[in-house]
Amino acid sequence: MSFFWNAYIFTLTGIMIFGLMALLYFTRRMPGGNDPEETTGHSFDGIEELNNPMPKWWLNLFWITIAFGFGYILLYPIGNWNGLLNWSSADQFTEETAQHDAKYGEFFARYASVPVEELQDNQQALRMGQQLYIINCAICHGQNAQGYYGFPNLADADWLYGGTGDDIKTTLTNGRRGQMPAWKDTLGTTGIAAVTEYVLQMSGNDHSKNQALQGQVIYAQMCSACHGQDGKGSLLIGAPNLTDNIWLYDLPDQDLRRDIVVTLNNGRAGNMPAWDDILGEQKIHLVAGYIYSLSN
Numbered sequence: 001m002s003f004f005w006n007a008y009i010f011t012l013t014g015i016m017i018f019g020l021m022a023l024l025y026f027t028r029r030m031p032g033g034n035d036p037e038e039t040t041g042h043s044f045d046g047i048e049e050l051n052n053p054m055p056k057w058w059l060n061l062f063w064i065t066i067a068f069g070f071g072y073i074l075l076y077p078i079g080n081w082n083g084l085l086n087w088s089s090a091d092q093f094t095e096e097t098a099q100h101d102a103k104y105g106e107f108f109a110r111y112a113s114v115p116v117e118e119l120q121d122n123q124q125a126l127r128m129g130q131q132l133y134i135i136n137c138a139i140c141h142g143q144n145a146q147g148y149y150g151f152p153n154l155a156d157a158d159w160l161y162g163g164t165g166d167d168i169k170t171t172l173t174n175g176r177r178g179q180m181p182a183w184k185d186t187l188g189t190t191g192i193a194a195v196t197e198y199v200l201q202m203s204g205n206d207h208s209k210n211q212a213l214q215g216q217v218i219y220a221q222m223c224s225a226c227h228g229q230d231g232k233g234s235l236l237i238g239a240p241n242l243t244d245n246i247w248l249y250d251l252p253d254q255d256l257r258r259d260i261v262v263t264l265n266n267g268r269a270g271n272m273p274a275w276d277d278i279l280g281e282q283k284i285h286l287v288a289g290y291i292y293s294l295s296n
């Protein structure tokens with residue numbers, strides 16, 4: 001911490017503590033104040049305020065808290081002062097993490113050599129994977145991994161990036177980012193409307209035949225490189241299968257046609273964070289086992 005901020009903290013703390021001490025000292029007795037019946041002259045609806053000193057025990061409690069404050073500053077860090085105990089929250093965290101790892105590391109290590117696909121045969125491994133899932137993943141993918149708008153369902157067998165143990169682990173370790181370009185400027189409103197009808201046709205939904213015919217031409221030129229000639233998508237870049245009528249971007253109360261138009265107009269960039277630094281290889285292995293078990 002720079003000299004300035006160090007001095008700033010100490011000055012403020014000093015003003016605070018010595019100011020309070022001064023306040024206590026100078027108000028311990030009211031001027032005059034020897035006559036227990038004397039009033040301050042304040043009257044509230046006929047209730048008068050007596051001019052008596054504050055109770056001794058109450059004042060003493062205050063002095064005790066101030067003494068406690070000095071003790072605390074002496075023992076614990078403030079500004080650039082490390083405190084006599086040399087305690088720091090970072091050290092405490094490291095120490096507790098080490099203790100935790102020593103205690104549970106053995107559990108995690110035990111399953112590291114079991115293939116992801118076979119972890120589901122072990123109740124304990126499954127439960128640990130589920131715990132990790134609830135803590136880290138449920139916030140985005142939902143309590144039961146059913147997903148939501150923009151967050152894929154992990155409990156079905158439909159995968160953006162592949163559903164083998166290795167695929168899932170790669171997804172978790174490095175994270176994933178889907179990159180669907182925006183088409184508003186290239187295709188215009190009519191082009192987007194046409195290709196939307198073609199996507200609806202591919203997925204077996206109601207559509208306009210004429211527009212879909214035009215859309216098919218656009219699709220072959222602009223979309224098939226990523227989503228495939230047959231519309232089945234690409235696990236390599238996470239381009240969704242457009243023929244299975246399972247949608248990543250489908251608001252529950254909104255017309256599917258509108259959702260697709262919005263996707264095409266603006267593009268999409270779903271972002272799955274990387275977990276390598278946070279969970280480490282062994283925990284990723286366990287949570288991958290849990291994810292795998294949901295659809296197998």
Ligand code: HEC
Pocket residue numbers: 132133136137138139140141150151152154158159160161162168171172176177178179238269270271272273275287288291
């Ligand atoms: C901040 C939100 C967020 C969190 C937290 C999160 N994910 Fe994701 N995850 C996503 C998004 C968004 C995608 C889709 C990426 C895309 O659109 O390309 C995704 C994709 C995935 C996929 C790929 C699905 C497929 O179909 O291939 C898997 C598997 C996955 N997440 C598992 C997990 C697990 C396990 C955790 C917890 C360790 C987790 N996610 C935590 C947002 C999140």
Ligand code: HEC
Pocket residue numbers: 177178179180181183195196199218219222223224225226227237238239240242246247248249250260263264268269270271
């Ligand atoms: C550069 C590769 C690429 C091209 C070209 C591309 N897409 Fe995509 N598309 C993607 C990816 C990747 C996603 C998933 C985005 C995400 O995960 O956030 C996606 C998502 C979509 C979705 C949303 C699917 C869902 O489940 O909600 C639709 C619909 C779609 N694309 C249609 C098209 C159409 C139509 C075209 C051609 C006009 C096209 N895409 C061109 C890569 C591409």
